[in-house]
Amino acid sequence: MATETARPKRGRHRSPSGPAWVPYLYLLPHAVLFLVFIVYPIGFGLWVSLHRWNILSDVQRFVGLDFYLRLVTPGSPQFTFFWKTMGNTALFTVLSVPALIFSALGLALLLEKPIAGRSVFRAIFFLPTILAVSVMGLLWRWMFENRTGLVNILLDLVPFTQQFPFLTNVGWAWIPIVVGTIWWTVGFNMILYGAALAAIPRVYYEAAAIDGAGAWARFRHITWPQLNPVTLFALVTTTIGSFQLFGQSHVITAGGPLRTTQSVMMYITEEAFTNFQFSSAAAMSVLFGLLLLLVTGVQFRLTLRDLGRGVR
Amino acid sequence: MIVRSTVNRARPTIPFADGDAADTGPSVVGRRAGPPRWLLLAPRFLTLVVLALLFLLPIYWMVSTSLKSEAATVAQPVQWWPHEPTLENYRTILESPNAPFLRWAWNSLFSSSAFALGSVVLAVLTAYPLSRMRFRGRDTWFWVILSSMMIPGVIFLIPHYLMMIRFDWIDTYHALIWPGLPAAFGVFLMRQFFVSIPREIEEAARLDGANSLQILVRILLPFLTAPMATLALFQFMASWNNYVWPLFVVHGDMQTLPVAITSFSSRYWTAYGKLMAGTAIASIPILIAFLFAQRYFIRGMSLTGLKDE
Structure with a gap:
C-alpha cells in the first residue's frame, strides 16, 4: 500500500503539513460519520439479532442465538421462507450471470473494431443502465403484461407462437425479470469488456495473422485469455449484484406467483417492515451477509491486486 | 479496476478509431x-x-403508451404509434392531488444533490491527508476504511432503520442523505487521483509558507475537477436510483421519484397509459442528461467498475 511516500519517521514530525494534529482534523468529519453509520451499526445489528427487539419497549430481552437457530431448524416459517427465497435468488443468479457476461462480451466484440455509428451504438446499449430499477421494472411489466403486453402481441402475430401469461406462471415469471435485468445492466460489463479489448496489444493479433490464425483461433488463444482478469471481475461483481436482487422482482412480479420470484432481500424486508420482526430480519441479514462476504472477499482481493499494480 | 481503467484512459482508449x-x-x-x-x-x-x-x-413503447388514451393502450389491433396522441395521461397524474410529482421530483433532486456534494467534500477532505501527509496511523486508518467496502449492504439495513427511528429521521431528508455518506468508495477513488499528482507541485507553495488548506484549495483541487465531477455525477445517480432504502424510510409526500412511481403504480395497477406517463416523467430528465453527457456517464462507469448497491 501507499508506496508513493516514505514511511513516517516516528518521533520527528516534519512541518510541511503544519502542526501534528492537522491531518487528523481533515479526517475528523468522515471519521465521525464512519463510526456512527458504519462501525456502530455492525455491532448494533448483531446486538439486535441476539435480542427480541420490540420497537415499543425500552428494554430488549436477550434471546441468544434463537433467531439464528430458527434459520437452521426445519419447520419454522423463517426456515421455510428464508431458504426458499434463497433458492429463488440463487436460481436468478444462475439464470442471469452467464447471460450478463456473454451478452456483454458479444456486444463489446461487435463494437471492437471501428464501424459507422460505433459511439451511438455504445451509448444505446449503455443507456438502460442509467434508469432507476422502478422505471425498468414498470417498462418490462408492461412489455410482458398478460394479453396486452407488447411481447404477447408479437407472440400472437408471429406464426407458431401464441400468447403466454408470463407474469402469473410459476417458473415463467423469471423470464420478464431476467430479460429486463439483462436489458438494464448489460451495459456495465460491455464497457468493462470494451476497455479491456482496447488494451490488448495489437502485436499479438499481427503475430497470429502472420501465423495464419483464423478468427476463432485468434479469439480462443488471444482475446479470451487476455480478457481473463476482466471476466473474473465481471463474474464476481455481477454475482454479488444478482444475489442482491430486489427491485426487479418487487416491481415486475411483486415476488409472485406464490413467492416463486421473491428474493431473499425481499423476504428480509418483509420480515422487518411488514411483520416487524426486526431481530429475526437482523439475524437473516447477518447470515445472508456472511454468505455474500465469501463472494465480496474475492472482489476485494481483485481490487487490491489492481491497486497494488497501478500505484507507483 | 479503478486503476486499470485510469491507465486505459491515459492512452487512447480506442486505437485507430475511425481511422484506417x-x-x-x-x-x-x-x-x-x-x-x-x-x-x-x-x-x-x-x-x-x-x-x-x-x-x-x-x-x-413507454413514450408511445403514455401518449395514448387508456382505451387505445389495449386496443385490438395494437396501435404501433398513438393514432390520436394526447397528453391527457400526463395532465391527469400531474393534477392528481395524491400524486405530488413535482414534490417527489424535488425530494429526489435535493437529496441526491446533497448526497453527491457531501460525498465529494468528504472524499476530498479524507483522501487528502491519507495520500499527501505523513502521520501516525495513516495506513491503518486507510485499511480500516478500505475494509468497510467489503461489507455487504444488507448488514446495515436493519440497524440503520432502527437508528433512523431513534433519531426521529423517518420521513426526512436526513434519512436519505446521511447514512450513505461515509461509504469508502469516494475516499478510495479520490485517493487514487491525489496520489497521481506529482509532489513537486506543492513544494513551491509550501516554501512560500502556504498552509495545508491553501495548498489543497489553490494547488491540488484544480487538478481534481474532472474526478470530482465524475464522482459527483456517479453519487448523484446512485442516490437518485436508490430503491430499497428510500422505499422503507420515506413515505407519502417525502418519497423519492423513482420509488414513488411504483407506489403510485399500485393505484393504477393496469392503467398503463398513466403508469407510462409517470415512468416517462421519472426517466426523461435523466435520459436527456445522458444524451448530452453520455461520455461522462460511460467514463464514470469504466472508472468505477460495477458498483453494487
Missing part, C-alpha cells in the same frame, strides 16, 4: 484480396442496428 484500422487491426489478413471493407462490415452493422432497435423498443 485495417492497417494494424486484426483484419490485416484478407486485406489484399477479397470483398471491399464495407461489405465485410455489413453483417455486423446490420446486427448492431437490429440490437439497437431492440434496446430502444421498451423506451419507445
Whole structure:
C-alpha cells in the first residue's frame, strides 16, 4: 500500500503539513460519520439479532442465538421462507450471470473494431443502465403484461407462437425479470469488456495473422485469455449484484406467483417492515451477509491486486 | 479496476478509431484480396442496428403508451404509434392531488444533490491527508476504511432503520442523505487521483509558507475537477436510483421519484397509459442528461467498475 511516500519517521514530525494534529482534523468529519453509520451499526445489528427487539419497549430481552437457530431448524416459517427465497435468488443468479457476461462480451466484440455509428451504438446499449430499477421494472411489466403486453402481441402475430401469461406462471415469471435485468445492466460489463479489448496489444493479433490464425483461433488463444482478469471481475461483481436482487422482482412480479420470484432481500424486508420482526430480519441479514462476504472477499482481493499494480 | 481503467484512459482508449484500422487491426489478413471493407462490415452493422432497435423498443413503447388514451393502450389491433396522441395521461397524474410529482421530483433532486456534494467534500477532505501527509496511523486508518467496502449492504439495513427511528429521521431528508455518506468508495477513488499528482507541485507553495488548506484549495483541487465531477455525477445517480432504502424510510409526500412511481403504480395497477406517463416523467430528465453527457456517464462507469448497491 501507499508506496508513493516514505514511511513516517516516528518521533520527528516534519512541518510541511503544519502542526501534528492537522491531518487528523481533515479526517475528523468522515471519521465521525464512519463510526456512527458504519462501525456502530455492525455491532448494533448483531446486538439486535441476539435480542427480541420490540420497537415499543425500552428494554430488549436477550434471546441468544434463537433467531439464528430458527434459520437452521426445519419447520419454522423463517426456515421455510428464508431458504426458499434463497433458492429463488440463487436460481436468478444462475439464470442471469452467464447471460450478463456473454451478452456483454458479444456486444463489446461487435463494437471492437471501428464501424459507422460505433459511439451511438455504445451509448444505446449503455443507456438502460442509467434508469432507476422502478422505471425498468414498470417498462418490462408492461412489455410482458398478460394479453396486452407488447411481447404477447408479437407472440400472437408471429406464426407458431401464441400468447403466454408470463407474469402469473410459476417458473415463467423469471423470464420478464431476467430479460429486463439483462436489458438494464448489460451495459456495465460491455464497457468493462470494451476497455479491456482496447488494451490488448495489437502485436499479438499481427503475430497470429502472420501465423495464419483464423478468427476463432485468434479469439480462443488471444482475446479470451487476455480478457481473463476482466471476466473474473465481471463474474464476481455481477454475482454479488444478482444475489442482491430486489427491485426487479418487487416491481415486475411483486415476488409472485406464490413467492416463486421473491428474493431473499425481499423476504428480509418483509420480515422487518411488514411483520416487524426486526431481530429475526437482523439475524437473516447477518447470515445472508456472511454468505455474500465469501463472494465480496474475492472482489476485494481483485481490487487490491489492481491497486497494488497501478500505484507507483 | 479503478486503476486499470485510469491507465486505459491515459492512452487512447480506442486505437485507430475511425481511422484506417485495417492497417494494424486484426483484419490485416484478407486485406489484399477479397470483398471491399464495407461489405465485410455489413453483417455486423446490420446486427448492431437490429440490437439497437431492440434496446430502444421498451423506451419507445413507454413514450408511445403514455401518449395514448387508456382505451387505445389495449386496443385490438395494437396501435404501433398513438393514432390520436394526447397528453391527457400526463395532465391527469400531474393534477392528481395524491400524486405530488413535482414534490417527489424535488425530494429526489435535493437529496441526491446533497448526497453527491457531501460525498465529494468528504472524499476530498479524507483522501487528502491519507495520500499527501505523513502521520501516525495513516495506513491503518486507510485499511480500516478500505475494509468497510467489503461489507455487504444488507448488514446495515436493519440497524440503520432502527437508528433512523431513534433519531426521529423517518420521513426526512436526513434519512436519505446521511447514512450513505461515509461509504469508502469516494475516499478510495479520490485517493487514487491525489496520489497521481506529482509532489513537486506543492513544494513551491509550501516554501512560500502556504498552509495545508491553501495548498489543497489553490494547488491540488484544480487538478481534481474532472474526478470530482465524475464522482459527483456517479453519487448523484446512485442516490437518485436508490430503491430499497428510500422505499422503507420515506413515505407519502417525502418519497423519492423513482420509488414513488411504483407506489403510485399500485393505484393504477393496469392503467398503463398513466403508469407510462409517470415512468416517462421519472426517466426523461435523466435520459436527456445522458444524451448530452453520455461520455461522462460511460467514463464514470469504466472508472468505477460495477458498483453494487
